[in-house]
Amino acid sequence: MPVILGLIAEAAAWLADKGTDQWSKPWPDERQRDGRVRRGIRDKCTWMVEDDGRPIATISCRPRGNPKLWTDTESAELAVYVSRLIVCRDYGGQAIGNELFDWAGKWAAAQYGARWIRIDVWTTNAMLHEYYEKRGFSFIRECHYVDCPSAMLFQKPTAAITDADVPRLLEIPTLAAPKSRRPSLTRAIRERSPARQLAGVAAIRIAARLLLTHQDRGSSARR
Ligand SMILES: CC(C)(COP(=O)(O)OP(=O)(O)OC[C@H]1O[C@@H](n2cnc3c(N)ncnc32)[C@H](O)[C@@H]1OP(=O)(O)O)[C@@H](O)C(=O)NCCC(=O)NCCS
Numbered sequence: 001m002p003v004i005l006g007l008i009a010e011a012a013a014w015l016a017d018k019g020t021d022q023w024s025k026p027w028p029d030e031r032q033r034d035g036r037v038r039r040g041i042r043d044k045c046t047w048m049v050e051d052d053g054r055p056i057a058t059i060s061c062r063p064r065g066n067p068k069l070w071t072d073t074e075s076a077e078l079a080v081y082v083s084r085l086i087v088c089r090d091y092g093g094q095a096i097g098n099e100l101f102d103w104a105g106k107w108a109a110a111q112y113g114a115r116w117i118r119i120d121v122w123t124t125n126a127m128l129h130e131y132y133e134k135r136g137f138s139f140i141r142e143c144h145y146v147d148c149p150s151a152m153l154f155q156k157p158t159a160a161i162t163d164a165d166v167p168r169l170l171e172i173p174t175l176a177a178p179k180s181r182r183p184s185l186t187r188a189i190r191e192r193s194p195a196r197q198l199a200g201v202a203a204i205r206i207a208a209r210l211l212l213t214h215q216d217r218g219s220s221a222r223r
Pocket of ligand 1: 011015018020022084085086087088091092093094095096097098099119120121122125127128131
């Protein structure tokens, strides 16, 4: 949790110099912003990228989007909803953030048939909208009816992602899948005592770790 809050603080300080109000203060306040970060970790939706032991990026991936933003029709489609995507500034310019959402899309497609990577983006930050559009996302719409500063919706088809788009993040995650796609409990698990069934669920893990490998260091600024 402190590492993720540190990445947010570093990004916020960097953004302040870019002429955007994105993340200029926690929304709607620090307590609720921290609560979202904590829930991502608790729900095992938050991933960290480490380079040689140093945490350098994070992403959260959920099988469901915010129902205040995404319509019922959209929510009926299988998708991975990414949020809190941050790359530490020392690692900017290497397309690590780009690879991270492609990694999420690649594995969500493989594991539960996700057709889309979806993201809600800071409404007033046109530079960031352009970032996503240049990387294969399409603008869906702005949600005018919500009290939320990230109300510009974008999506990218997972079908467009190839292994070549994910050259460094080689680990295979177990992404949270929509309830309809979760395998039913196997007999072995059903027959465990209730205490044993709960043991794995009750433990709160720190965010799962991904390692950045350097197969292509030197040629990593791909886009
Ligand atoms: C968005 C992000 C994850 C992309 O990571 P990446 O694919 O590795 O790309 P880079 O960090 O090299 O950034 C690529 C370009 O986008 C620009 N950019 C990135 N985030 C931006 C933002 N929030 N606002 C404006 N421009 C941004 C960078 O300045 C850079 O521009 P340049 O090519 O002219 O130098 C990363 O830049 C980041 O952590 N940004 C700050 C936090 C953020 O906005 N997260 C997204 C929330 S939806």
